Amino acid sequence: xxxxxxxxxxxxxxxxxxxxxPSAFSAARAFSSAPITATLFPGxxxxxxxxxxxxxxxxxxxxxxxxxxHYVGTEIDPRTQSFLTWESLxxxxxxxxxxxxxxxxxIGKGHRSLNLTLRKELNLYAxxxxxxxxxxxxxxxxxxxxxxxxxxxxxxxxxxxxxxxRGVVESLKIITRQASLRxxxxxxxxxxxxxxxxxSAIHKANIMQKxxxxxxxxxREVAEKYPEIKYEEVVIDNCCMMLVKNPALFDVLVMPNxxxxxxxxxxxxxxxxxxxxxxxxxxxxxxxxxxxxxxxAPDIAGKNLANPTALLLSGVSMLRHLELHDKADRIQKxxxxxxxxxxxxxxxxxxxxxxxxxxxAICDHL
Amino acid sequence: MAFQLxxxxxxxxxxxxxxxPSAFSAVRAFSSAPITATLFPGxxxxxxxxxxxxxxxxxxxxxxxxxxHYVGTEVDPRTQSFLTWESLxxxxxxxxxxxxxxxxxIGKGHRSLNLTLRKELNLYAxxxxxxxxxxxxxxxxxxxxxxxxxxxxxxxxxxxxxxxRGVVESLKIITRQASLRxxxxxxxxxxxxxxxxxSAIHKANIMQKxxxxxxxxxREVAEKYPEITYEEVVIDNCCMMLVKNPALFDVLVMPNxxxxxxxxxxxxxxxxxxxxxxxxxxxxxxxxxxxxxxxAPDIAGKNLANPTALLLSGVSMLRHLELHDKADRIQNxxxxxxxxxxxxxxxxxxxxxxxxxxxAICDHL
Numbered sequence: 001x002x003x004x005x006x007x008x009x010x011x012x013x014x015x016x017x018x019x020x021x022p023s024a025f026s027a028a029r030a031f032s033s034a035p036i037t038a039t040l041f042p043g044x045x046x047x048x049x050x051x052x053x054x055x056x057x058x059x060x061x062x063x064x065x066x067x068x069x070h071y072v073g074t075e076i077d078p079r080t081q082s083f084l085t086w087e088s089l090x091x092x093x094x095x096x097x098x099x100x101x102x103x104x105x106x107i108g109k110g111h112r113s114l115n116l117t118l119r120k121e122l123n124l125y126a127x128x129x130x131x132x133x134x135x136x137x138x139x140x141x142x143x144x145x146x147x148x149x150x151x152x153x154x155x156x157x158x159x160x161x162x163x164x165x166r167g168v169v170e171s172l173k174i175i176t177r178q179a180s181l182r183x184x185x186x187x188x189x190x191x192x193x194x195x196x197x198x199x200s201a202i203h204k205a206n207i208m209q210k211x212x213x214x215x216x217x218x219x220r221e222v223a224e225k226y227p228e229i230k231y232e233e234v235v236i237d238n239c240c241m242m243l244v245k246n247p248a249l250f251d252v253l254v255m256p257n258x259x260x261x262x263x264x265x266x267x268x269x270x271x272x273x274x275x276x277x278x279x280x281x282x283x284x285x286x287x288x289x290x291x292x293x294x295x296x297a298p299d300i301a302g303k304n305l306a307n308p309t310a311l312l313l314s315g316v317s318m319l320r321h322l323e324l325h326d327k328a329d330r331i332q333k334x335x336x337x338x339x340x341x342x343x344x345x346x347x348x349x350x351x352x353x354x355x356x357x358x359x360x361a362i363c364d365h366l
Numbered sequence: 367m368a369f370q371l372x373x374x375x376x377x378x379x380x381x382x383x384x385x386x387p388s389a390f391s392a393v394r395a396f397s398s399a400p401i402t403a404t405l406f407p408g409x410x411x412x413x414x415x416x417x418x419x420x421x422x423x424x425x426x427x428x429x430x431x432x433x434x435h436y437v438g439t440e441v442d443p444r445t446q447s448f449l450t451w452e453s454l455x456x457x458x459x460x461x462x463x464x465x466x467x468x469x470x471x472i473g474k475g476h477r478s479l480n481l482t483l484r485k486e487l488n489l490y491a492x493x494x495x496x497x498x499x500x501x502x503x504x505x506x507x508x509x510x511x512x513x514x515x516x517x518x519x520x521x522x523x524x525x526x527x528x529x530x531r532g533v534v535e536s537l538k539i540i541t542r543q544a545s546l547r548x549x550x551x552x553x554x555x556x557x558x559x560x561x562x563x564x565s566a567i568h569k570a571n572i573m574q575k576x577x578x579x580x581x582x583x584x585r586e587v588a589e590k591y592p593e594i595t596y597e598e599v600v601i602d603n604c605c606m607m608l609v610k611n612p613a614l615f616d617v618l619v620m621p622n623x624x625x626x627x628x629x630x631x632x633x634x635x636x637x638x639x640x641x642x643x644x645x646x647x648x649x650x651x652x653x654x655x656x657x658x659x660x661x662a663p664d665i666a667g668k669n670l671a672n673p674t675a676l677l678l679s680g681v682s683m684l685r686h687l688e689l690h691d692k693a694d695r696i697q698n699x700x701x702x703x704x705x706x707x708x709x710x711x712x713x714x715x716x717x718x719x720x721x722x723x724x725x726a727i728c729d730h731l
Contacts (some may be wrong), residue, residue: 139610140505154522156538161575167542173521177532204623210526211536237626241634242503246611258569261602262627269606327496
């Protein structure tokens with residue numbers, strides 16, 4: 001029952017439903033038959049193995065993507081002050097789509113964290129995580145089907161802290177109209193593009209009246225432009241309570257940075273963990289960098305044990321962003337069916353298959 | 367499994383409590399004089415559930431005399447609130463209280479009731495014991511944790527301003543004093559109630575100075591309690607672990623915002639705010655237990671309300687007063703009644719009235 005619903009919802013977004021005018025969001029390359037170049041960061045630890053899985057499955061599904069692989073360097077590039085080179089960043093800027101595996105930021109000073117570098121340099125302002133129960137992989141929740149959209153540039157994570165006097169510290173939470181409008185616009189655009197019915201803004205404006213109040217004001221302004229989509233506002237503590245009692249109540253959630261961090265990880269927990277959760281970062285000018293949000297798991301690296309599901313489903317998100325919906329549906333269906341069947345499952349899902357067995361099973365299901 | 371819960375509830379015996387009079391305990395366990403406690407029945411369903419609590423406490427022969435106070439209809443200029451100065455003095459004098467749901471009237475020129483109580487009584491820690499109720503099935507069977515939330519500063523300091531048009535700032539304040547105070551209470555509570563582990567919840571990887579200071583204070587206090595395991599968990603991991611396996615947690619201590627979120631999340635795990643006890647701890651050992659659900663005006667006066675939250679909050683209050691035998695008796699009676707399933711109010715899926723439910727609990731005493 002849930003399986004059919006999820007497939008039908010996933011298959012509902014057809015190219016003709018997408019806004020046909022080239023918008024800042026879509027790459028509008030659906031009709032070109034030339035292969036699309038996309039940047040691939042395999043990452044560290046289990047990154048290269050699961051990236052290999054993704055490439056294999058995409059090849060099998062005849063996805064018209066050519067990968068441009070980039071690796072994290074071993075020296076700091078002075079132009080980026082990071083282990084990511086200027087060329088890597090330029091590659092994403094040029095290709096406008098990318099897929100990223102788990103990266104472990106090396107310990108040390110004098111450089112920015114890798115995720116921070118990507119976010120700042122590519123102006124990635126929204127983190128989008130589609131969260132749905134995987135049929136066949138049983139958690140306590142069967143009917144999760146929501147998308148969390150998190151503002152990713154400001155809010156509580158502006159990094160502006162200082163000591164007032166000894167023993168008293170302040171941290172600034174910044175909310176701007178520009179950033180709030182930007183993420184709200186994306187949230188409603190996404191909802192419309194993917195046939196979602198409701199957008200919920202999560203806040204604590206009863207206490208933080210000016211900051212969360214401004215965020216809500218911007219969401220309301222955008223909501224007026226989309227009368228066909230229901231808009232509601234939910235206080236963060238109520239939201240968490242509702243999520244653990246009945247997650248089916250939610251559809252699309254749009255949130256400032258901190259609440260987004262908390263809620264998106266909470267929802268990942270509802271469906272089984274970060275190893276199964278796709279994620280996609282949207283940047284100015286329609287850049288999309290999909291990424292697996294789990295860790296690099298160095299203890300099982302190179303042992304053919306890793307679960308490529310998160311990176312695969314993130315790749316599917318990337319395909320949807322590129323409006324290659326047929327290919328996206330095929331691959332997503334194959335992944336869900338393989339997991340539902342239960343014959344081939346990696347260790348983290350309670351099975352004993354290797355990465356290659358799992359990958360081959362998905363290819364067979366294509 | 368239910369035995370485990372009862373056993374844990376019964377583990378805190380007076381001889382385990384720190385015997386020296388501390389700032390936290392009321393140390394009246396050996397006095398046979400009745401204790402006066404302030405009671406705010408509140409609005410909506412408040413008076414009915416307060417009546418249920420009084421009835422059960424009488425039946426259990428709890429040595430408490432209630433001093434009832436109601437929210438006024440006019441703003442008292444001394445408190446700038448609908449709560450009168452006399453009400454607040456009553457709590458300060460008695461040092462314990464029980465509060466039902468209060469609906470802050472709409473309007474300006476007065477502070478919210480909860481804010482008034484918190485500021486005037488210097489209530490710095492919100493404590494919510496959260497455990498699965500045997501017999502009331504939720505998706506989680508094995509929740510048994512306490513959330514202790516710093517309640518005076520952090521993100522809720524109310525200091526916001528506009529920088530320029532379209533850019534707003536909000537200040538999150540963390541002080542050493544408030545962090546130490548709540549950490550001290552958390553470890554004291556853990557020791558007093560036989561809990562094994564305290565987890566500090568934070569986002570210090572991003573908010574290095576503020577949450578970093580909070581953690582520093584927790585670590586300092588942890589060193590004074592070597593028998594209690596101390597750990598630090600990032601808030602997003604914590605939420606994920608809570609929805610996957612809440613049995614991993616024991617006592618959680620948190621700054622204000624995370625505490626708000628996590629305590630409501632945990633209430634959701636066990637069935638909602640209608641079943642959740644809560645207790646606010648103030649300077650000088652003041653304890654104001656409260657039901658955290660709303661006043662439910664739609665069912666007010668209809669004998670339909672569920673008094674469980676207020677009852678269990680009353681039990682928290684009794685434990686604070688070290689009246690553990692009475693607390694255990696009443697808590698067992700409540701849990702037995704709900705587990706039995708014969709008498710349940712509408713919100714628990716049954717059809718009993720408040721009075722039937724109350725009588726069933728009295729019978730179980």
